[in-house]
Amino acid sequence: MSFEVRVLSRDDELLAAFVTFRTAMVGLPPLPPGTDPIPFFEPGRTLGVFDGGELVGTADSYASTLVVPGGERLPHAAVTHVGVLPTHTRRGVATALMRRQLAEIAAKGEAVATLRASEGGIYERFGYGVAGSSARREVYRRRARLRPTAPRGGRVRLADPASWKLFAQIYESAATWTGAIGRPAVWWRQLEVRQAADPGPWYAVVHGDDGAEDGYLRYHPIGTAEWFTTPERTIVVDDLVAGSPEAYAGLVRYLLDLDLVDRIVLPATAPDDPLPLLLTDERAVRTVAVRDETWLRLVDVPTALARRRYRGAGSVVVEVADELLPQNTGAYLISAEGAARTTAPPDLSVDVATLAALYLGGSRWWQHVRAGRVTVHRAEAVAVADELFATDALPFAGTIF
DSSP states (O other): OOOEEEEOOSHHHHHHHHHHHHHHHSOOOOOOTTOOOGGGSOTTOOEEEEETTEEEEEEEEEEEEEEOTTSOEEEEEEEEEEEEOGGGTTTTHHHHHHHHHHHHHHHTTOOEEEEOOSSTTSGGGGTOEEEEEEEEEEEEGGGOOBOTTSOOOOOEEEEOTTOHHHHHHHHHHHOOSTTOBOOOHHHHHHHHHHHHHSOOOOEEEEESSTTOOOEEEEEEEEOGGGTTTOSOOEEEEEEEEESSHHHHHHHHHHHHTOTTOOEEEEEEEOTTOOGGGGBSSGGGEEEEEEEEEEEEEESSHHHHHHTSOOOSSOEEEEEEEOSSSGGGOEEEEEETTEEEEEOSOOSEEEEHHHHHHHHTSSSOHHHHHHTTOSEESSTTHHHHHHHHHOOSSOOOOOOOO
């Protein structure tokens, strides 16, 4: 079936796309009355699919960056607001959207794209792979005692919870970990609108001396109507950003020292976050769930491979297949010196989604070999590839969009 796919630019079209997306998602909470969603869109990046004159599907993105192993920030498209009306599912609308969006992202020179998937079985066929995960944790504060060896951290002070400019400045300099993505103005604007519409209370603290802040923490309590009668007074951490080990230690100490709090919920932490190791009783921290976070698409494979850092003395030739962006298809010689196209015979063959899952170091080559997702032409190459792609820490974004 043929559909018209085009960029939406008029305000009425963007409003229709907003309604289409929320209808497709079914269970999203309503926005506060009077909210204008137009500032939530970055101009020129919203696509619509039309069946006749009816808008039946939409996809959006915003320009950002992605930190890759070695610390480089690659041009990145944060893909969001993907939805198809229930009347038009399984008719090729999503395929038309994703194909057009990938072509647009490639034309903009953005080497990678990421998204957060509402369903797990959709995006691999468009070249996306699960490259990073997020852990939800709960801390029973009264059991949480810091070890005597735990770092103390620096100065922590309360801040206005609407200090968006300050938070953005701290985040921009602090978010250097693998998997971190840039947060442009449109992202902060959405956060500001949602917080302003909720009476709160909201709280924030920053770490570091005035003018040299390197971390911040935003949090809010839940169940405030029963705050003084409930046996489990709970706060939720909305954002914890630390640009140094000192900032991390100082912000964690602040959390654990909060009086009148029994439970601390951290909805999104790195899977290998060291929080339990700081405590004399590691069971005071409970990992409630670990789920996929970053779905990565390598839009420009040569650039993405060349700008990532590798380890080890060996080299490997990886053959990549990409049906949607055939310019990526080919063999690449990878070593600690870098990565470049080659005509040498492959040691390992993968599709572009599997390469994306491996790219940030969130999983290992041997795991994908056992899963049947890698064709091995030289057995020794698996261990070499694992060493080349190894990272010190698991990738983590910590940003919802």
